[in-house]
Amino acid sequence: EVEKLSDEHLVDLYRRADHFRHVAAVRKLAHEILRRPSLEKDKKVDVAEVYGVLAQIEPDAVRALEFLDKARQTAEAAKTSTAPWDLAELTLRIGRGDVAEADRLLQHIREQHMREPGVAQALFQILTDAGIIGPDGKPTMPTAREAGPGIVVPGGAAASEPGKIWTPGSDQPSSGKKSALWTPVD
Numbered sequence: 001e002v003e004k005l006s007d008e009h010l011v012d013l014y015r016r017a018d019h020f021r022h023v024a025a026v027r028k029l030a031h032e033i034l035r036r037p038s039l040e041k042d043k044k045v046d047v048a049e050v051y052g053v054l055a056q057i058e059p060d061a062v063r064a065l066e067f068l069d070k071a072r073q074t075a076e077a078a079k080t081s082t083a084p085w086d087l088a089e090l091t092l093r094i095g096r097g098d099v100a101e102a103d104r105l106l107q108h109i110r111e112q113h114m115r116e117p118g119v120a121q122a123l124f125q126i127l128t129d130a131g132i133i134g135p136d137g138k139p140t141m142p143t144a145r146e147a148g149p150g151i152v153v154p155g156g157a158a159a160s161e162p163g164k165i166w167t168p169g170s171d172q173p174s175s176g177k178k179s180a181l182w183t184p185v186d
Contacts, residue, residue: 002032010036011045023057030054040074048074052085061096065089083113087122094130 002010014033017025030050033039040047051071058064072085086109093102106123113119127133134140 002028003035005032007036007039007042007044011039014045014050018053026053026057048072048078048080048085052088055088055092061092064092068092081113081116083109083116083119083122086113087119087126090123091126091130094126094132 002013005013010029010032014026014029017029030053033045033050034047039045048071051067051074055064055067055071058067068085068089071088072082075082075085086105090102090105090109093105109119109123114123124133124137128135131140
């Protein structure tokens, strides 16, 4: 019965549950914290952080994005940086394959938050973890201009005809022999 807890006891239990990542307890205690405006007013807890934790443990991506928006709004109202919530949303958008929104967030982070302490390192880590850049900071995937037209095949040769699939030995002149590819027999 979390509604019967004192503010101090509620915050203490929330922090313990968060520390041990007891998801069910965190969810229940966090929602009770959000129902008590006195905790935010007295600065006993960072409400933006509570929304951020709820976003982390939320399995539904749409609800997680809603929590991140609330974290961002709370941070803006408190005149603090929204970088942690923008970075969290970037991670979520990349994970969902939402390229347009991820690109928008990446631009926003670069323009608004890059000079803030820890943001560049966090962004580098996110992009590295996602496989977008390598540990050396270079893109892992060639751009369309670098890759060039056609299909890239082993040895660096492109398929000679559009739609043709390269197979081992297909670039050798035909000797009339049977295909080198193994196929199962009934």
